[in-house]
Amino acid sequence: MSGPIFPWRTGNRFALLCDGERFFPRMFAAIDSAERQIELELYLVESGSCAEALLDRLLAALGRGVKVRCLFDAFGSLKLSSAWTRQLLEAGGELRHYNPLNWKAGIRNLYRDHRKLLLVDERIAYVGGTGATDEFWSARENRSDWHEVMVELTGNIVADWQRLFERQWNACLGVRAWKPREEVLLTRLPPIPNYGEGLARVAYADAGQHRDILQALVRSLRGAHQRVWLATPYFLPTWKVRRALRKAAQRGVDVRLLLTGRLTDHAPVRYAGQRYYPGLLRAGVKIFEYQPRFLHLKMVLVDDWVSVGSCNFDHWNLRFNLEANVEAFDPQFTAAVADCLAADFAQSREIDLGFWRARPWWKRLRERLWGSLDRLVVNFLDRRR
Numbered sequence: 001m002s003g004p005i006f007p008w009r010t011g012n013r014f015a016l017l018c019d020g021e022r023f024f025p026r027m028f029a030a031i032d033s034a035e036r037q038i039e040l041e042l043y044l045v046e047s048g049s050c051a052e053a054l055l056d057r058l059l060a061a062l063g064r065g066v067k068v069r070c071l072f073d074a075f076g077s078l079k080l081s082s083a084w085t086r087q088l089l090e091a092g093g094e095l096r097h098y099n100p101l102n103w104k105a106g107i108r109n110l111y112r113d114h115r116k117l118l119l120v121d122e123r124i125a126y127v128g129g130t131g132a133t134d135e136f137w138s139a140r141e142n143r144s145d146w147h148e149v150m151v152e153l154t155g156n157i158v159a160d161w162q163r164l165f166e167r168q169w170n171a172c173l174g175v176r177a178w179k180p181r182e183e184v185l186l187t188r189l190p191p192i193p194n195y196g197e198g199l200a201r202v203a204y205a206d207a208g209q210h211r212d213i214l215q216a217l218v219r220s221l222r223g224a225h226q227r228v229w230l231a232t233p234y235f236l237p238t239w240k241v242r243r244a245l246r247k248a249a250q251r252g253v254d255v256r257l258l259l260t261g262r263l264t265d266h267a268p269v270r271y272a273g274q275r276y277y278p279g280l281l282r283a284g285v286k287i288f289e290y291q292p293r294f295l296h297l298k299m300v301l302v303d304d305w306v307s308v309g310s311c312n313f314d315h316w317n318l319r320f321n322l323e324a325n326v327e328a329f330d331p332q333f334t335a336a337v338a339d340c341l342a343a344d345f346a347q348s349r350e351i352d353l354g355f356w357r358a359r360p361w362w363k364r365l366r367e368r369l370w371g372s373l374d375r376l377v378v379n380f381l382d383r384r385r
Contacts, residue, residue: 006202012155014333020137020144044131046079049139114321178207196329205323231258235273236314249284261289275371288348
């Protein structure tokens with residue numbers, strides 16, 4: 001791996017905030033209380049009531065003399081109006097775009113900043129999977145169409161999130177923003193604590209070069225004793241993750257996958273991932289498809305270890321995207337994550353082998369078509385490395 005690996009930090013506090021109705025008011029309250037600086041790193045930012053509510057608070061902060069820096073992905077913010085950007089800049093805010101699209105760049109246009117991070121006064125951080133769009137939260141209706149979570153963090157871990165933001169903020173001035181200047185904190189993953197309270201660690205991915213976020217997951221899966229509950233909207237896991245899931249289930253571990261149902265923004269990705277269902281089901285993995293709305297959260301619970309953030313743990317994300325998750329050991333936080341996932345499993349349809357074998361031919365054809373296309377593209381990209 002290249003790039004810094006962050007250690008475990010003690011003395012942290014966590015709050016799991018489920019859905020935009022809960023986390024946007026808390027994030028906005030933190031912005032309203034800012035005295036010195038605000039940093040915001042997002043992938044999806046689109047014009048609408050959510051983005052306007054965010055802008056109003058950023059402008060108010062700038063009016064109080066607070067320093068505001070926004071780092072938005074150039075592709076994910078294409079639907080953000082120029083008026084939004086102009087107002088922020090005219091008020092004294094700073095905005096940088098990650099990897100602007102360029103037809104000459106070819107495949108490099110696929111490198112995207114998928115992280116979601118809000119930092120206020122170097123004292124509080126919000127990490128998770130949200131964007132600033134009306135799907136995540138409508139300011140007019142106070143509702144969210146997409147099921148998502150954010151984690152509110154205070155304590156020693158906030159300094160590491162600040163360091164990660166600064167590293168990428170500076171890298172965006174370079175030719176290859178996905179290759180930040182290297183520095184070393186640790187040379188290998190720190191050991192997993194046997195037990196802890198208030199323990200947290202920054203885990204991240206740098207567009208296929210640095211993958212401690214994936215290695216930490218695989219290591220936890222291999223050491224699982226009681227449970228593995230994994231939620232992701234785009235189920236295209238790497239071979240190592242699939243094997244670790246199967247082996248954990250075969251050891252008698254309670255392995256459950258919470259995946260998106262028919263309500264999704266990328267149906268072909270869902271179909272391509274369904275080709276992995278039979279092998280996992282035969283190994284004893286339980287698969288649940290969430291029914292009420294689009295499941296967008298990315299969260300993993302392995303025994304008492306928790307990982308929450310932007311990473312879908314799929315081979316596309318890990319190949320091209322900047323990702324960031326918080327890993328934690330804390331009894332109260334673990335219980336909150338378990339309660340959230342248990343409630344989601346209760347609102348999901350469980351897929352078993354009998355149900356899967358009885359599906360109609362046209363569903364089989366759809367899975368084979370999109371699965372073959374996914375495999376073809378991945379093999380092509382691997383040959384280009």
